[in-house]
Structures are given as C-alpha cells and as structure tokens.
Amino acid sequence: MGRRYDTISFLTDYGTVDEFVGVVKSVIREIAPHATVIDLTHEVPPFDIRAGSLTLARTVAYLASGVVLAVVDPGVGTDRRCVAIEVADGEGVMVGPDNGLLAPAVAMAGGAGRAVVLSNTEYHLEAPGATFAGRDILAPVAAHLCNGVDLYELGDPIDADLLLPGVVPLPREEGGAIVGEVLWVDHFGNCQLNVGPDEVAHFGDVVKITVGELTGTPNTRVAKRADTFFDLGTGALGLVLDSYGMLALCLDRRSAAQELCIGPSDQVVLEPVSDDGGSAGGAVSVPVNLRIDR
Amino acid sequence: MGRRYDTISFLTDYGTVDEFVGVVKSVIREIAPHATVIDLTHEVPPFDIRAGSLTLARTVAYLASGVVLAVVDPGVGTDRRCVAIEVADGEGVMVGPDNGLLAPAVAMAGGAGRAVVLSNTEYHLEAPGATFAGRDILAPVAAHLCNGVDLYELGDPIDADLLLPGVVPLPREEGGAIVGEVLWVDHFGNCQLNVGPDEVAHFGDVVKITVGELTGTPNTRVAKRADTFFDLGTGALGLVLDSYGMLALCLDRRSAAQELCIGPSDQVVLEPVSDDGGSAGGAVSVPVNLRIDR
Amino acid sequence: MGRRYDTISFLTDYGTVDEFVGVVKSVIREIAPHATVIDLTHEVPPFDIRAGSLTLARTVAYLASGVVLAVVDPGVGTDRRCVAIEVADGEGVMVGPDNGLLAPAVAMAGGAGRAVVLSNTEYHLEAPGATFAGRDILAPVAAHLCNGVDLYELGDPIDADLLLPGVVPLPREEGGAIVGEVLWVDHFGNCQLNVGPDEVAHFGDVVKITVGELTGTPNTRVAKRADTFFDLGTGALGLVLDSYGMLALCLDRRSAAQELCIGPSDQVVLEPVSDDGGSAGGAVSVPVNLRIDR
Numbered sequence: 001m002g003r004r005y006d007t008i009s010f011l012t013d014y015g016t017v018d019e020f021v022g023v024v025k026s027v028i029r030e031i032a033p034h035a036t037v038i039d040l041t042h043e044v045p046p047f048d049i050r051a052g053s054l055t056l057a058r059t060v061a062y063l064a065s066g067v068v069l070a071v072v073d074p075g076v077g078t079d080r081r082c083v084a085i086e087v088a089d090g091e092g093v094m095v096g097p098d099n100g101l102l103a104p105a106v107a108m109a110g111g112a113g114r115a116v117v118l119s120n121t122e123y124h125l126e127a128p129g130a131t132f133a134g135r136d137i138l139a140p141v142a143a144h145l146c147n148g149v150d151l152y153e154l155g156d157p158i159d160a161d162l163l164l165p166g167v168v169p170l171p172r173e174e175g176g177a178i179v180g181e182v183l184w185v186d187h188f189g190n191c192q193l194n195v196g197p198d199e200v201a202h203f204g205d206v207v208k209i210t211v212g213e214l215t216g217t218p219n220t221r222v223a224k225r226a227d228t229f230f231d232l233g234t235g236a237l238g239l240v241l242d243s244y245g246m247l248a249l250c251l252d253r254r255s256a257a258q259e260l261c262i263g264p265s266d267q268v269v270l271e272p273v274s275d276d277g278g279s280a281g282g283a284v285s286v287p288v289n290l291r292i293d294r
Numbered sequence: 295m296g297r298r299y300d301t302i303s304f305l306t307d308y309g310t311v312d313e314f315v316g317v318v319k320s321v322i323r324e325i326a327p328h329a330t331v332i333d334l335t336h337e338v339p340p341f342d343i344r345a346g347s348l349t350l351a352r353t354v355a356y357l358a359s360g361v362v363l364a365v366v367d368p369g370v371g372t373d374r375r376c377v378a379i380e381v382a383d384g385e386g387v388m389v390g391p392d393n394g395l396l397a398p399a400v401a402m403a404g405g406a407g408r409a410v411v412l413s414n415t416e417y418h419l420e421a422p423g424a425t426f427a428g429r430d431i432l433a434p435v436a437a438h439l440c441n442g443v444d445l446y447e448l449g450d451p452i453d454a455d456l457l458l459p460g461v462v463p464l465p466r467e468e469g470g471a472i473v474g475e476v477l478w479v480d481h482f483g484n485c486q487l488n489v490g491p492d493e494v495a496h497f498g499d500v501v502k503i504t505v506g507e508l509t510g511t512p513n514t515r516v517a518k519r520a521d522t523f524f525d526l527g528t529g530a531l532g533l534v535l536d537s538y539g540m541l542a543l544c545l546d547r548r549s550a551a552q553e554l555c556i557g558p559s560d561q562v563v564l565e566p567v568s569d570d571g572g573s574a575g576g577a578v579s580v581p582v583n584l585r586i587d588r
Numbered sequence: 589m590g591r592r593y594d595t596i597s598f599l600t601d602y603g604t605v606d607e608f609v610g611v612v613k614s615v616i617r618e619i620a621p622h623a624t625v626i627d628l629t630h631e632v633p634p635f636d637i638r639a640g641s642l643t644l645a646r647t648v649a650y651l652a653s654g655v656v657l658a659v660v661d662p663g664v665g666t667d668r669r670c671v672a673i674e675v676a677d678g679e680g681v682m683v684g685p686d687n688g689l690l691a692p693a694v695a696m697a698g699g700a701g702r703a704v705v706l707s708n709t710e711y712h713l714e715a716p717g718a719t720f721a722g723r724d725i726l727a728p729v730a731a732h733l734c735n736g737v738d739l740y741e742l743g744d745p746i747d748a749d750l751l752l753p754g755v756v757p758l759p760r761e762e763g764g765a766i767v768g769e770v771l772w773v774d775h776f777g778n779c780q781l782n783v784g785p786d787e788v789a790h791f792g793d794v795v796k797i798t799v800g801e802l803t804g805t806p807n808t809r810v811a812k813r814a815d816t817f818f819d820l821g822t823g824a825l826g827l828v829l830d831s832y833g834m835l836a837l838c839l840d841r842r843s844a845a846q847e848l849c850i851g852p853s854d855q856v857v858l859e860p861v862s863d864d865g866g867s868a869g870g871a872v873s874v875p876v877n878l879r880i881d882r
Contacts, residue, residue: 007617009610015481016310016604019353022303022334029301029332029358038617040610046482047547059607062723064617074547077522128539130521135356135537187603188634227718228665243723245716253635253662309775310604313647316597316628323595323626323652340776341841368841371816422833424815429650429831 002150003090007066008037008142011056012134013044014071020132024069024139027125031143038064047074049101051264053166054183056105058244063092068105069134069142070096077130082137083163084145084154086113093151095142097133103166112160119155169265171195177271182257182264183246189255190240192248193268197241203272207239209249210269211262219260222273223249239270296444297384301360302331302436305350306428307338308365314426318363318433321419325437332358341368343395345558347460348477350399352538357386362399363428363436364390371424376431377457378439378448380407387445389436391427397460406454413449463559465489471565476551476558477540483549484534486542487562491535497566501533503543504563505556513554516567517543533564590738591678595654596625596730599644600722601632602659608720612657612727615713619731626652635662637689639852641754642771644693646832651680656693657722657730658684665718670725671751672733672742674701681739683730685721691754700748707743757853759783765859770845770852771834777843778828780836781856785829791860795827797837798857799850807848810861811837827858 008028014020021042028035040059044052052072060068065088073080073096081098087109094102094109098117106112118124118137123144127136141154171180171194180195200207210220223237229252232238237256242248249256249268257263302322308314315336322329334353338346346366354362359382367374367390375392381403388396388403392411400406412418412431417438421430435448465474465488474489494501504514517531523546526532531550536542543550543562551557596616602608609630616623628647632640640660648656653676661668661684669686675697682690682697686705694700706712706725711732715724729742759768759782768783788795798808811825817840820826825844830836837844837856845851 006621009614011607011610017335017337018480019305019334019349020481022305022332023353023356025332026303026334026353026357029330033300033358036617038610038613040607040614041605043605055607059611059614062611062614064614064621075522075524078524127537129535129537131523131534132537186606187608228663229719230663230666240719241717243715243717243720311629311631312774313599313628313643314775316599316626317647317650319626320597320647320651323624327594327652369816369818372818421831423829423831425817425828426831 001148002145002153004148005066005093005146006035007064008035008146009040009063009066009068010037010042011040011044011052011069012042012071013046013048013052014042014134015046016042020134024134027135027139028143028146031140032146035143035146044072048072049074049099050167051184053101053104054168056102057108057166057168058184060105060108065091066093067142067145068092068094068096068102069138070094070101071134071138072101073097073099073133075099076133082118082133082141083115083158084118084141084151085115085160085163086151087111089113093145095138095145098164100164100166103163104168106160106163107166112163114151115158115160115163116151116155117158120153123149123154169194171199177269180268180270182249182262182266182268185257185263189257189259190242190248190250191256191260191262191268192242192244192246195247195268195270196245197247200239200247200270203270206273208271208273209237209239210271211260211266213269214267221260229253295442296439296447298442299360299387299440300329301358302329302440303334303357303360303362304331304336305334305338305346305363306336306365307340307342307346308336308428309340310336314428318428321429321433322437322440325434326440329437329440338366342366343368343393344461345478347395347398348462350396351402351460351462352478354399354402359385360387361436361439362386362388362390362396363432364388364395364399365428365432366395367391367393367427369393370427376412376427376435377409377452378412378435378445379409379454379457380445381405383407387439389432389439392458394458394460397457398462400454400457401460406457408445409452409454409457410445410449411452414447417443417448463488465493471563474562474564476543476556476560476562479551479557483551483553484536484542484544485550485554485556485562486536486538486540489541489562489564490539491541494533494541494564497564500567502565502567503531503533504565505554505560507563508561515554523547589736590733590741592736593654593681593734594623595652596623596734597628597651597654597656598625598630599628599632599640599657600630600659601634601636601640602630602722603634604630608722612722615723615727616731616734619728620734623654623731623734632660636660637662637687638755639772641689641692642756644690645696645754645756646772648693648696653679654681655730655733656680656682656684656690657726658682658689658693659722659726660689661685661687661721663687664721670706670721670729671703671746672706672729672739673703673748673751674739675699677701681733683726683733686752688752688754691751692756694748694751695754700751702739703746703748703751704739704743705746708741711737711742757782759787765857768856768858770837770850770854770856773845773851777845777847778830778836778838779844779848779850779856780830780832780834783835783856783858784833785835788827788835788858791858794861796859796861797825797827798859799848799854801857802855809848817841
C-alpha cells in the first residue's frame with residue numbers, strides 16, 4: 001500500500017449551478033469517507049485550460065498535503081489521457097487530464113516524481129456515458145489514493161517528461177520596456193501581470209503603462225507603485241505587489257480591468273516614465289497628454 | 295434508536311449569495327457535529343420544483359448513504375407538509391417538503407419505505423417567523439436523524455403512496471417521430487433530453503431534430519450520434535450519450551442551448567433523416583433546406 | 589493554552605470565482621486539520637462593510653460555537669488593525685479587521701469579552717505582498733485559536749470599547765409614520781426592513797408603504813400583513829414576519845425588490861392606511877389612487 005492522504009483540493013470548470021461538484025464529492029465520500037474536500041474554485045471559465053493551470057500554479061504552495069483533483073477537460077472521453085503525478089516526494093499527488101492543466105503546478109511543486117496513466121479501470125466507476133470523467137475516473141482514483149492505494153496500482157507508469165506541458169507566458173524586454181500580459185483578473189478587477197517586482201525595480205516609483213496596442217486602441221497611463229490599494233488614493237492606477245508576489249494593475253475599491261478594458265492574456269507594456277512631459281522623479285504627476293478614462 | 299448517519303446531501307433553491315446555506319449547516323453542526331454536509335447545488339431556480347426534483351433523481355444513484363435534505367418550497371409556512379421518507383431499506387432518508395420535490399428521487403431509489411410527516415415540534419427550532427423551514431424544521435430533523443433518532447420519533451407515520459407525486463415528462467411516439475423535451479441545460483449548454491439511446495437506435499447515426507414548433511419558430515437540424523463532444527467536430531450539432539445515460543443535444547465547446555435557443559421543458563422532435571434531400575446512410579450531410587444559425 | 593474549537597464560520601467578500609476562499613481553507617487545514625469550516629457567504633458585495641456586518645449580526649445566534657472568520661477589508665495592508673474578540677464567555681471568538689464589520693455581531697452575541705490586536709506575527713504567514721490578510725493573518729490566527737492557542741498569545745490586549753463600532757440603522761417615528769429602510773434584499777427579492785412587528789402592530793392588518801420619496805419618484809402601495817408568502821396571494825404586496833423576526837416587504841414567488849425598485853439602504857415609510865379612500869378595517873382593498881406597477 002502507498003501513503004494515506006486526508007485532503008483533496010478540488011478545481012474544475014464545472015460551475016456551481018449543476019450538481020457536478022456535489023456528485024464528485026459523493027463519489028469520494030463513498031470510497032474514502034475520511035477525506036476532506038477543499039474547493040479551490042469551480043468557476044474556471046469553461047474549457048479554459050490556461051486559466052485553470054495558472055490558478056493551480058498560483059495556489060499550489062498553499063495547498064494542504066494530499067491529492068489535487070483538477071478537471072478542465074474539453075477532450076473528455078477522447079484518447080487524451082488521465083494521469084496521476086506525484087510531487088514533493090509523495091507529499092502530494094495531482095490527478096487530472098493530461099492536457100497541460102497540471103504541468104505548471106507540478107513545476108511549481110518542484111517537478112514530477114512517479115507518474116501513471118489511469119489505465120486500471122478497476123479503480124473507475126462504470127459509466128453510462130463517456131462525458132463525466134471527473135465522476136467516473138478522476139474522483140474514484142483520488143479517493144483510492146486517499147485510502148492508500150499505491151500510485152502504480154492505478155495504471156501504467158509513464159515518463160513525466162512526456163506529459164503535455166502547460167503554457168506560462170513570459171514577459172520580454174523590448175527597447176527598455178517590459179512587454180508583459182495579464183495573467184488573471186480577480187473578483188475585484190485587479191489585473192495580475194506576468195511581471196515580478198524586480199523586473200521593473202529600475203523604473204522607479206512610477207511606471208508608464210500601455211494597453212490595447214495590439215487591438216488598435218492604445219491607452220497609456222501612469223501607474224504608481226504601492227503596497228496597498230488604499231495607498232493609491234481614489235481613482236489612481238497603481239502597480240501593487242500582489243499576494244502571490246507578482247505585480248498587479250489595481251485601483252482602490254474599483255476594477256482596474258474595467259477601467260483599462262483589459263482581460264486575461266491582454267498585452268501590457270511597462271516603461272519608465274520619460275523625461276519630457278513626464279515625471280522622472282519621486283512626485284507623481286499625470287502628464288496632460290494622457291487620456292484619462294472616466 | 296434508529297440508524298446513525300454520517301452524511302447529509304443538501305440541495306436547495308437558496309442561492310449562495312445569502313447566508314441561508316451556511317445557517318442551515320450551522321444548525322446541523324450544533325446538533326450533529328459528526329455529520330458531513332455535501333452540497334449538491336443551491337442554484338435550483340427559485341421555486342422550480344421540477345428542476346429540483348430532476349436534479350435529485352439524476353444524482354440519487356451517486357449519493358453517499360445517509361440523509362438527503364432538499365428544499366425548494368414555495369409553500370413554506372402553509373399547511374403543505376414536511377416529510378421524511380426512508381429509501382433502500384433505511385440506507386437513506388429523504389427530508390423535505392411534500393410538494394413533489396422528493397418523489398422522483400424516491401422512485402429512483404427503489405420506492406418509499408417508512409415515511410412520516412414532521413409533526414413532532416420537539417425536534418424543530420423555535421422560530422421568529424414561518425418562512426425558513428429549512429433552518430427551523432428540516433435541518434434539525436436531518437441532524438437528529440444523523441444522531442440516530444428513529445424516524446417514527448419525528449412525527450406521525452403516513453402512507454408513502456399518498457405523497458405528492460413528482461412530474462417526470464415522458465417522450466411519446468408520433469408517426470415515427472419521438473416527441474421529447476429538454477429536461478436540463480447544464481453549465482456548458484448541453485441539453486439533456488427525456489429520450490434514451492434505445493428509443494432512437496433505429497434512426498441510425500444521424501437524427502433529424504426539430505425545435506421551436508410550439509412557439510411558431512421551427513428550426514430543423516441534423517444531429518450526429520457521438521460518444522464525446524470532441525467527436526462532433528467544430529460547430530456540428532450532436533446527440534451525445536450523456537453521463538446519466540440519456541441523450542443530450544451538444545456542440546463541441548459551445549452551448550447547444552444557445553445555438554438552438556432552447557431551455558428546460560422545451561419540445562424537441564427526433565426523426566430519422568428522410569430519404570429525399572437527406573442522408574439516409576452513414577455519411578453525415580447537412581441538407582440545404584436547413585437553417586444554419588450564424 | 590486556551591480553549592479548543594472545532595468550527596470556523598467564514599464570511600467574506602471574496603466571491604467564489606477566484607481561489608481565495610479555497611486558499612484560506614487550505615491554510616486552516618494545514619494548521620488545524622480537525623477544524624471544520626462553514627461558509628456563511630462569500631458574496632458580500634465587494635468592500636460593503638455594512639452588508640457584511642448585517643449578515644453576521646443576523647446569523648450570529650445560529651452559528652456553531654467556535655471561531656468566526658470575517659473578511660470585508662477595503663483597508664487591507666494599511667494600519668487598520670486586525671483583531672480577535674471573545675464573545676459569550678469564550679464560546680466564540682470573532683476574527684477580522686477592525687473596521688466595523690464585527691461590531692454588530694459582537695453586540696448581538698452579548699458584547700465583547702477579551703480582545704486583542706493581532707500583533708504577534710509568529711502566528712501569521714510570511715507573505716510576498718500585503719493584500720491578502722485573510723490568508724496571511726486571519727486564517728492562521730483562526731486556525732491557531734482552534735488548536736487552543738490562548739487569545740492573549742496572538743497579540744496585545746485592547747479595550748473592546750474602543751473597537752470601531754458598526755452602523756445599524758434605526759427606524760424613527762415621524763407624525764405617526766415609521767420611517768425605516770431596507771436592511772437586506774435576499775435571493776428571492778424579499779426586502780428585510782429595520783422594523784420589527786411590534787412597531788407597526790397598531791397599524792392593523794394593512795399598512796401603507798411609500799418608497800422612493802428621497803429619489804423624487806415616490807411610489808405608494810398597501811401591504812397586507814401575512815405569515816407566509818403564499819397567504820399574500822398572487823401579485824399582492826405583503827409585510828411578512830421574516831425568519832429573523834423582522835418585517836420584510838414580500839410578494840408570493842416574485843421579487844418585491846424588483847416590483848418596488850428598491851435595494852439595501854433605501855428608505856421605506858410605513859403608515860396606517862387612512863380613513864378616506866383607504867381601508868381602515870379588516871378587509872383588504874386597493875385604493876384607486878395607488879399606482880399599480882405592471
């Protein structure tokens with residue numbers, strides 16, 4: 001027998017209107033009644049593997065040791081594989097489709113250990129249709145892992161290096177500017193960028209931000225570096241060090257995403273504020289040539 | 295004492311914006327701290343007994359043994375009865391209003407065993423108003439059942455045959471066609487029909503679908519039989535065997551409900567594709583007289 | 589060591605689309621795996637301290653003994669304090685920002701006992717940014733409380749009388765009328781008022797209701813007193829004794845908030861129905877001078 005786990009962290013694009021999440025938990029409950037399921041989110045946009053994988057990658061450092069059950073699976077029922085991957089010397093096991101959803105989180109957790117394709121149907125439920133692998137394959141596997149079934153019982157070992165990689169966009173430097181993108185817009189409208197604080201440290205306390213260049217509606221603003229939303233003051237755009245250590249475009253008590261009309265994957269260019277007509281120094285001022293949106 | 299239960303499966307139309315669900319769980323927690331509550335959904339459309347009863351009926355085979363607590367209760371506070379019904383030789387007990395909500399699930403679980411009306415107010419909470427039976431009557435009863443209180447302690451035995459039946463729409467045959475309806479539209483826009491695969495098996499791999507006849511805007515399409523969404527290919531309507539064993543109108547990564555402008559209870563007519571102008575054989579073709587939306 | 593707790597009741601404005609709630613639960617799970625978290629709601633409108641505090645105040649009488657973790661925190665990361673406050677002789681501890689969110693619930697629970705500001709960073713997580721106090725400060729503190737860490741271990745004692753008070757609006761009498769306001773609109777559109785049944789008892793079974801006076805679009809209706817929604821009959825406005833013992837403007841199976849175009853904080857004037865042109869007695873009639881919407 002393998003190691004026994006007590007917690008399943010659960011992420012999907014199922015939404016919460018249907019009973020999908022509840023049925024998966026019921027299946028787990030019948031097989032591994034001792035396991036506690038923690039919902040990370042079930043509101044990943046439908047089929048959005050990128051969003052799901054970024055959410056997992058952000059959160060993996062905070063997850064309780066145990067099983068991660070992740071389902072964003074447009075290829076459900078096809079020959080895309082379902083897999084289970086050990087991480088952190090078996091502290092955790094990630095279970096889901098092999099479509100790039102798990103890969104960034106596996107990397108953040110230190111890389112893959114043992115991995116299997118879930119080919120042993122003895123640990124699956126018999127299913128009337130092929131469209132609910134979360135219920136029929138992944139949930140029972142997660143529960144059996146909690147019961148101490150060894151990973152290699154669940155299917156054929158595979159080379160973790162051959163798993164489908166995820167796509168984590170990296171910023172690039174271009175003529176002194178950082179060309180990044182929005183990774184995530186949160187509930188409050190804060191726009192997390194794929195840019196860390198070190199990358200713009202030499203720009204100073206105020207950074208020039210341009211969005212919309214690729215869509216033909218460029219919008220340039222200045223953003224103040226700040227540690228809290230409140231420090232920005234009313235209506236001022238800011239670059240705040242967010243809770244995951246990345247820079248985020250933010251407003252105090254308002255949605256930066258709405259203000260800037262940007263969303264996930266949209267390009268954001270960060271530049272130092274120029275000497276002519278801008279504020280090169282410490283004091284924040286808004287150049288007159290900037291378009292200020294409502 | 296009766297049997298002790300560890301799990302309460304919980305379905306309502308309370309939504310998740312208010313604290314109703316949390317308060318019910320708090321009441322349960324105080325009375326039966328050992329019980330685990332599994333949310334099936336709380337997004338049944340307000341007062342929609344049909345939708346709630348179909349959700350329960352779909353899921354009952356997957357629920358953990360224990361108590362089912364279901365509340366869609368437009369008649370709350372009136373003389374409609376609250377009931378508890380044993381199913382599967384006491385493996386489960388369904389608790390809710392006697393308004394048809396529970397009946398289809400009871401039938402799916404093999405029929406009713408012992409049943410009581412919840413007339414013993416000793417097991418209820420005192421309440422300042424009459425509008426929250428979930429908190430004041432049903433939750434404490436579910437919790438006391440988990441603690442091993444016998445069903446007959448909770449109120450007066452009733453004849454389960456006299457419970458208000460639910461309404462499960464059946465398809466009918468009409469001149470070689472199957473006239474069915476949409477039971478459920480899921481988060482992804484898949485439209486589950488009240489039609490099983492056997493009923494259209496003789497139609498072959500392609501089926502003619504007509505919706506909107508009753509509203510004066512008939513729309514006829516062909517749908518391909520498929521096992522997975524992906525197999526449909528981009529933009530093609532399909533009849534997929536869904537995860538509950540029923541046929542569903544589906545598109546790959548798009549909403550069939552939006553594409554066809556249909557929702558729950560809407561009529562769907564399934565017919566064999568005719569010989570003239572249609573594809574009688576194996577290959578899928580789209581007759582030119584079909585209206586192709588967008 | 590202090591008292592050990594088993595339950596954390598959890599309320600935020602985080603929404604459920606992002607992983608915030610799940611990450612907080614993961615942090616709790618790692619520190620206090622025996623604790624059960626009950627979600628009250630995470631759909632408090634963003635930054636709406638008033639709505640959050642009223643929700644807590646309504647529900648506190650029903651909460652399981654243990655820790656209440658509440659986060660609506662527009663001042664996150666600033667010098668606003670995070671606090672923990674014992675209530676009910678240590679039956680409960682409320683943990684959250686000191687911004688008025690907790691105060692009404694503390695009062696409803698009988699007032700504050702010991703209180704501390706959460707200044708002992710040994711019980712916090714190290715954080716890459718300052719914007720997620722729920723994860724980095726409040727969640728670990730709540731979990732350590734569950735483990736039996738004494739309140740005074742968590743920081744410096746403070747005088748609970750100096751905590752920021754909440755604002756609970758009181759109705760006033762004005763020329764025989766009661767001038768109240770909407771405290772809360774629930775999922776079904778019922779509008780809870782800050783008016784109890786005793787305050788309008790002398791008005792009789794029918795009450796004149798005026799909304800919209802402050803916005804220049806006054807709308808006067810009569811509302812029937814009733815115990816259930818069903819008793820109102822189709823389309824008739826009612827004043828129903830709600831599940832928390834307050835009066836609520838309601839319709840049967842329809843949204844009173846939509847019908848009257850009102851929301852939280854909006855003024856509602858309640859008056860006896862006058863003798864001329866109105867119904868003074870028992871029978872309900874709708875005076876012809878009332879505007880009946882749709």
